[in-house]
Amino acid sequence: MPILLAALAVHVVRRNVFDVVVFGLTVVVIGIDRYRRFPVSTPRRAPVPSWLVAAGAILFGVVIGATDVAGWPVRISLAVAGIAALWRVAGAPPAATGRTGGPAPAGRAPRGWLTWAGLLVLAALLELSSFLQQPDPQTGSYDHPTLSTLIEPLLGSTVFRMIALAIWLAAGCWLVRACLRPGDRPPGERR
Amino acid sequence: MSSHLITVLAYALIAALLVAVELVARFGTARVPTLGSLLRGALRHRAAQFGLLLAWWWIGWHFFVG
The missing domain is CATH 1.20.5 (Single alpha-helices involved in coiled-coils or other helix-helix interfaces)
Structure with missing residues (x-):
């Protein structure tokens, strides 16, 4: 929650209305869910096969990536994907316990998690440093580029956009699956 | 440089x-731990589920819609 509030504050500074609304609503949703669970609407069911998810993500990437950058098909498809994912997770039964069905283990981070945390914090600090050295919140800087400044020119390429969209949707599907079955690992996955 | x-x-x-x-x-x-196993552990918590879903959604919106 503190991270979300900090991110919300940044978007208020940047005056990005959409981002402020989305982040603000998420804070509200988390707050509501903490005190009053959303009604469970869907029973636990078999997950969608991975090959079908991959095929769907590729199809999504190709079809939506072929449309204009920031056009209405992209906006609508991304909005629908996000709402569908949130709906699926919000309506799922309380956090699963893993395959054994026993109670969830006490919340203790695995050993070595600091390595990941350290690298991600480093990336966040570099991004923040670049952002703060921009001429203003809405204008990128060539000398101190943020990730957005570096990646957005690449998204002008249709092929790159298709690949990126497919990866984005596949990542979302993985995330939803992991939310519905936390602690579970797909068969055959190592460690 | x-x-x-x-x-x-x-x-x-x-x-x-x-x-x-x-x-x-x-x-x-x-x-x-692998990143996947770390995330799966974090996703036992409801706030982390919503937070990570939001992060994923925001990344898509930010880069593909702008």
Whole structure:
């Protein structure tokens, strides 16, 4: 929650209305869910096969990536994907316990998690440093580029956009699956 | 060396380190969890579920819609 509030504050500074609304609503949703669970609407069911998810993500990437950058098909498809994912997770039964069905283990981070945390914090600090050295919140800087400044020119390429969209949707599907079955690992996955 | 190049190299170094840590977690002997297992552990918590879903959604909106 503190991270979300900090991110919300940044978007208020940047005056990005959409981002402020989305982040603000998420804070509200988390707050509501903490005190009053959303009604469970869907029973636990078999997950969608991975090959079908991959095929769907590729199809999504190709079809939506072929449309204009920031056009209405992209906006609508991304909005629908996000709402569908949130709906699926919000309506799922309380956090699963893993395959054994026993109670969830006490919340203790695995050993070595600091390595990941350290690298991600480093990336966040570099991004923040670049952002703060921009001429203003809405204008990128060539000398101190943020990730957005570096990646957005690449998204002008249709092929790159298709690949990126497919990866984005596949990542979302993985995330939803992991939310519905936390602690579970797909068969055959190592460690 | 320009500021632009230094910044780009810094991002590239962090990306390379992230890949290296994942490879070590999967194939090495160090006791480092894979990113997937770390996320699955975090996703036992409701707030983390919503937070990570939001992050995923926001990344898509930010880069593909702008």
